[in-house]
Amino acid sequence: MKHALYGAMFAAALAVPAFANDYSIMAPASPGGGWDSTARTMQEVMQAEGISSSVQVTNVPGAGGTVGLAQFVASSSGDPSQLIVGGYVMVGAILTNASPVSLADVTPIARLTGEAVAIVVPAASPIQDIKGLVDAMAADPGAVSWAGGSAGGVDHITVGLLAKAAGVDPTKINYVAFSGGGEATAAILGNQVTAGISGLGEFLPQVEAGTMRLLAVSSDARLEGVDAPTLTEAGYDVVVQNWRMVAAAPGLSDEQKAQVTADIEKLAKSEGWQKALADKGWADTYLAGADFEAQLAKEIEATTAILKDIGLVQ
């Protein structure tokens, strides 16, 4: 089936003469996940807004995006039509997997979207607020079990940062990794763990239905329509955003890089993109150019530090 699809794509590519603005976006993950839906939404909007006449999405899943990243670096050098989607999870995965390629090997273009991390407890829990939870953790870190996504991911990092901010040894935290927010949600609803931590979107429906209590979010300011303090407001200096970005191939000339950056800016500012963000509940975190590069360097440094503190990276 997929081969027939490639065949059809190939035929279509032959029929339409190539434009300079044709793009091929790699989603370094399986179909259906966050990076995949980012790539496919980009494809949709870029074509609909006339930014590019033909955009293709390819999936290369594996190892937090590092398998795809390695393939991208090896095969796309100097080709301005090649893009790759990535994000915070990739920053951690590059470190924990000791990946031979890193984000320094591609040309980061812009940060596009982001989502805050939310901390919840089951509705039946005696813990009422984030202070109660952190105090319990300070008293006995092992007794507070956290259900969240995969080890070394953004959820795990947030718990580590929170522990550090509260003066708790991050190596002592009892983090129980689940394969994604879904399984973690089941464990939280079933009262198997003390608290849960995952993307806000995963928990909001449960919070609205009254089966979970939202204690705090990791954004830098209060979120509209979300009745919970930020961690900073609660007195813990932790701001975490699970952001997603787009990068271009290594070895681009300055003109090529400027062209890609201009196209992505057009995308991020377009009505179609803004509507897609609203539909999916993604925050607009558009940041490009030198600002983004500085921010990225800062995040990589902070992530390396906390992963060392948790003991995941030597």
Next chain:
Amino acid sequence: MDTFSFLLQGLATAFEPMMLLYALIGVTLGTAVGVLPGIGPALTVALLLPVTYGLDAAGSLIMFAGIYYGGMYGGSTTSILLNTPGESASVITALEGNKMARAGRGGPALATAAIGSFVAGLLATLMLAFLAPHVVKLALIFGPREYFALMVLAFVTVSAAFGESALRGLVSLFIGLALAMVGIDQLTGQTRLAFGVPQLLDGIEVTTLAVAMFALGEALFVAAQGPDNDSGILAIKGRVRMTAQDWARSWKAWLRGTAIGFPIGSMPAGGADIASFLSYATERNMTKHPEEFGKGAIEGVAGPEAANNAAAAGTLVPLLTLGLPTTATAAIMLAGFQQFGLQPGPLLFATAPQLVWGLIASLLVANVMLLVLNLPLIRFWILLLKIPQPWLYGGILVFATLGTLGVNPSPVELMMLVLFGTMGYLMRLFNYPIAPVVVGLILGPMAEQQLRRALSISQGDWTTLVQSPVAAVLLLLALAALVVPMILRARGRGDALSQIGTAED
């Protein structure tokens, strides 16, 4: 409105001509991708997701559900006829099904799979409609320690059910468990046994191993026997349809399979594969024809096939009631819901009843369509077995390789396919059962993670494993399944048992 009138209203939605068309497209595509090894329903739904941006919400979800059911069904066809399971849930079907096909009873095997899938799908969908809110409460009782106990039960019953020698069965199982270790450990993020190969970081793909062991191993085995060998494959012997005796032996297995499959499917960490393993073990224990097991017992096809379809309906319980996707396909269907601005979760039944009941009703419709589509096709499918052996096995090799590469186009994947194929050949040659390897690979990581999660939550206290009544009962059952046969053997009933256990390859 009560459940019943909601369901009637849903049926009215599902019977709109456009909805019927979407359901038909869904089941046809689903059956087709189920037949191809490696390309599963998850991938198909994912590829179709962008296509459905323009369609209406109800229609595309109905199509996805059709693909899901169709895929569960289609996987059985290649398992039975070609010994090439398309998904992990149909690995077990290959055991008895392929033996039946070789004995000229491919028709009844396919028929019992089709009708069993239909019966299970129908009952499970009705259970989904009427019992979902209650079942989900039960499913949430299952935490890490209960899942671990369930895995132990599955390990014991399954390994006891395979092969003539318990030792050989265990060797195979442990090979599978060792392979299951490969990749990034989910709980700590550390890499194990990947030897610096990035493609190994995510572990070994179950379908790659299953296709290599079953299809490649078998092709090599047949080829090694030389050109003039008559492997004794009979295309058709007797009737293509099921006999009265086939019906009599199948219907109880269908019902038992449904009873096992639906609850296990609705557990957030359950799944169709575990359901099919447990169903096979149950049928093997309860059958009145133990001598046929391993040689083509129809219950061994009927039960697991019913179980995997019932489990497929079961996975929609946590999806619709809690918003929890428990399989890859369900995760992508969740993305589909979100694409239309619907958040599946505890409020979905209240906020979008029309859509939910439309979906449940169209599952019923899709189920009937699958039966209508597949029963007449059985006559054509079994003609595959009339293809001369060199052509047939050559075709299987091409087909298996394309399927595996289609999912994961990398030379490493191809190397693994060849390597495991050779291993499958050697294991056949030295009379080790194949299925426990695949079972070990599927269940190993689940058992390990659940055990470690349970211990992490209890801060290392092992007694936590028996402190929950559910877990304690499951572990006791597992212990009984292990010890009772030993006692029987010690009392001199060993002869009867060794007759029950026969090699499945």
